Structure formats: C-alpha cells, structure tokens
Amino acid sequence: MIVTLESSADPKTLEAVVRLAERYEGVTTKVYTFPGESETISEVHLLGSTQSVPSKVFEEVAGVRSVVRVSMKYRLIGRHGGMGTHSFTYNGVRFDDEHVHVFAGLCAVDTREHVEQTMIALAKNGVTTTRMGAYKPRTSPYDFQGLGARCLPWVFELAAKHGVRVIAMEVTDARHIEEIRNALEQAGKGTGVMLQIGTRNAQNFELLKAVGQQHEFPVLFKRGMGITLEESLNAVEYVASEGNQNIVFCLRGVKSHLGEPMRNLVDFAHVPVVRKLTRMTVCVDPSHSVGRMDVAPDGLPYIFHVIGQGVIAGATSVLVDFHPKPETAMCDGPQALTLDQLPVLLEYVHTARTAYEKLSAIGKRL
Numbered sequence: 001m002i003v004t005l006e007s008s009a010d011p012k013t014l015e016a017v018v019r020l021a022e023r024y025e026g027v028t029t030k031v032y033t034f035p036g037e038s039e040t041i042s043e044v045h046l047l048g049s050t051q052s053v054p055s056k057v058f059e060e061v062a063g064v065r066s067v068v069r070v071s072m073k074y075r076l077i078g079r080h081g082g083m084g085t086h087s088f089t090y091n092g093v094r095f096d097d098e099h100v101h102v103f104a105g106l107c108a109v110d111t112r113e114h115v116e117q118t119m120i121a122l123a124k125n126g127v128t129t130t131r132m133g134a135y136k137p138r139t140s141p142y143d144f145q146g147l148g149a150r151c152l153p154w155v156f157e158l159a160a161k162h163g164v165r166v167i168a169m170e171v172t173d174a175r176h177i178e179e180i181r182n183a184l185e186q187a188g189k190g191t192g193v194m195l196q197i198g199t200r201n202a203q204n205f206e207l208l209k210a211v212g213q214q215h216e217f218p219v220l221f222k223r224g225m226g227i228t229l230e231e232s233l234n235a236v237e238y239v240a241s242e243g244n245q246n247i248v249f250c251l252r253g254v255k256s257h258l259g260e261p262m263r264n265l266v267d268f269a270h271v272p273v274v275r276k277l278t279r280m281t282v283c284v285d286p287s288h289s290v291g292r293m294d295v296a297p298d299g300l301p302y303i304f305h306v307i308g309q310g311v312i313a314g315a316t317s318v319l320v321d322f323h324p325k326p327e328t329a330m331c332d333g334p335q336a337l338t339l340d341q342l343p344v345l346l347e348y349v350h351t352a353r354t355a356y357e358k359l360s361a362i363g364k365r366l
C-alpha cells in the first residue's frame with residue numbers, strides 16, 4: 001500500500017501516517033521523498049502483511065492525497081491503479097509523455113575532434129541530448145575498452161560549450177559514478193549525465209543499487225538482451241527501491257538468431273507493454289537493435305524504420321549512434337549514422353511522433 005501526502009502537508013502528517021501504519025501487526029514502513037520542479041511529494045510505503053489494513057483509515061488523515069494498494073510486483077515502478085507516468089526534469093530537460101528526446105552521439109568517445117564535430121552538429125540542429133560512451137563493456141578483452149575517466153573533462157567541457165544538457169553515459173562499475181560526479185564538478189557542471197546501465201549489466205544488482213542510492217543523476221536502464229521483460233523490470237525495481245525513481249527504460253533488442261540479418265531481434269512491440277505495466281517513459285535504441293546501415297527500397301535506413309516502430313508506439317526517447325567518420329569508429333562503426341543524416345533523422349522522428357499523437361487520439365475514442 002502506498003500513502004501519498006499532499007505536498008503542502010504538515011511534517012506531522014508524515015509521522016501520523018507512519019505511526020498509524022505501524023500499529024498493524026507485521027507492517028513496517030519506508031518513506032520516500034520525490035523532489036519535483038513545482039512540488040516535493042512524500043510517500044509512505046506499507047510493507048509486509050497489508051492485506052487486512054483498510055485504506056479508509058489513511059484516506060481520512062488530513063494531508064493525505066491518495067492511498068493505492070499495490071501488488072507485490074513492481075511495487076515502485078508499477079502503474080498501480082491508473083497512476084500517471086513518472087515525469088521528472090533533469091538539468092532543464094523534461095522527461096514525460098509529451099516531450100521527445102533524441103540522444104544522438106558517439107557509441108564510444110575516441111577523439112576530441114570527433115566529440116566536438118558531433119556537439120557542433122547537435123547544436124546546429126537544436127539537440128540538447130547526446131550519448132557518449134567513455135566506459136565500454138566489450139565482448140573481447142582485446143577490443144577498445146573506452147577512454148574511461150580521462151576523456152570526461154573534455155567531453156563535459158565540449159558538451160557545455162555547445163549547449164548539450166544531458167549525456168547518456170554507460171557506467172559499468174559503481175566507482176564510475178564518482179568519477180563522473182568529480183569530473184562534472186571540475187568542469188563547472190555546464191552539462192549533465194544520465195547514467196546508462198547497459199544490457200550486459202541489467203542484472204548486476206550491486207551496480208543497480210549503486211545507481212539507485214544516488215539521487216543526482218537519472219538512470220537510463222537497458223533491458224537485458226537474454227532475459228525476459230519481467231526479469232528486466234524486476235531489475236529496474238532494484239534501482240527504484242534504493243530511492244531513485246528517475247529512470248527511463250530502454251528497449252534495445254534481444255539476442256536471437258531469429259532477428260537475422262539484424263544484430264538483435266527488435267523488441268519495440270514492448271513499448272506499450274512497458275508503458276502499461278510501469279510508470280516509466282520508454283526509450284528505444286535502434287542502433288544496437290539493428291546493428292547495420294542497410295537502406296530499404298524506400299530510401300530509409302532500417303534504423304529509421306525501427307525508430308518509427310518505437311515512436312509510433314509511444315516511446316519518447318531515442319538513443320542512436322552517430323559518428324563523423326563511421327569507418328574509423330573504435331566501436332560499432334557499421335551501425336553509426338553520419339552527422340549529415342541528423343536533420344533528416346530528426347524530421348523522421350518528428351513525423352513519427354505526429355503520427356503517434358493522431359493515433360493515440362483514435363485510442364481515446366475506443
């Protein structure tokens with residue numbers, strides 16, 4: 001059971017709700033506070049045997065906004081009883097059902113020149129979100145592992161210089177969070193970072209707890225490529241249960257030969273499923289799903305076509321690999337779009353979003 005308080009509620013209301021809840025045998029409480037742009041919301045979560053606890057006693061407490069019974073599954077991320085989408089603003093960028101973001105950038109940071117060329121293209125096209133891989137989890141230990149912490153100062157400096165506000169950046173170890181925090185501070189915090197959990201770490205529970213325990217950076221969680229959607233959603237619950245609910249869920253395809261000739265089997269049919277089961281907004285990653293630059297007879301790359309599938313199903317973020325010279329990329333060059341394709345990609349995303357808005361209006365009539 002989740003008891004949500006009015007943002008204007010007296011601090012005594014919180015104490016009263018906790019005391020009231022703990023009067024029931026076998027019930028313990030956990031308090032969560034979610035600072036938002038216009039209001040800070042506090043929730044008291046009742047844990048344990050809550051079946052016999054009546055909602056009414058909490059509804060009657062002055063300062064209580066709502067009381068919702070939650071199933072054990074996806075206690076925190078779940079869309080229980082028609083709850084709204086969990087929206088948040090990070091570094092001036094709003095993540096909700098209305099705004100669509102394209103995180104276009106380098107799979108792996110290689111040179112300062114390539115980072116700057118990418119940032120210039122983003123700024124020219126009015127894009128304030130990017131992806132920059134500094135810590136790369138590679139299949140082989142002999143492949144390029146990313147520049148790590150040493151590229152952070154100039155990546156952050158260039159992002160700030162070109163007005164980029166949020167960089168999706170994968171962390172593969174808890175200590176990377178500290179490295180990012182320190183580098184951002186030293187760079188004057190002119191930009192921000194969304195901590196990306198890669199598909200290979202989808203069930204690295206200690207890493208998930210670490211990104212959940214910090215509240216400064218939002219999290220971009222990529223579904224596990226070889227586990228069920230349910231297992232991935234349970235894994236996200238680890239992040240939320242540590243107190244950080246600013247999470248975007250990213251679909252990136254699943255490992256199966258049935259997806260051939262694409263790199264993975266594209267799973268964007270799960271966009272509405274994730275939106276139904278949880279309160280998270282959904283991102284799609286067409287680059288790691290498709291993994292190749294082929295163009296369909298209509299002139300559109302496969303990567304565009306699958307972005308269309310995701311956005312037309314209600315995804316509000318797109319994570320996509322670009323490179324100024326894909327043939328020289330240290331990682332995933334064959335799936336990288338070139339910077340001159342950025343304006344058409346943005347036009348494509350915008351068109352798909354407009355179509356989604358029209359189609360969801362049909363949905364409201366059904």
Ligand code: PEP
Nearest residue numbers: 133198199200222252288
């Ligand atoms: C990436 O986005 O750079 C990446 C490694 O993706 P994934 O974890 O989905 O393979």
Ligand code: MN
Nearest residue numbers: 107288331332
């Ligand atoms: Mn990659």
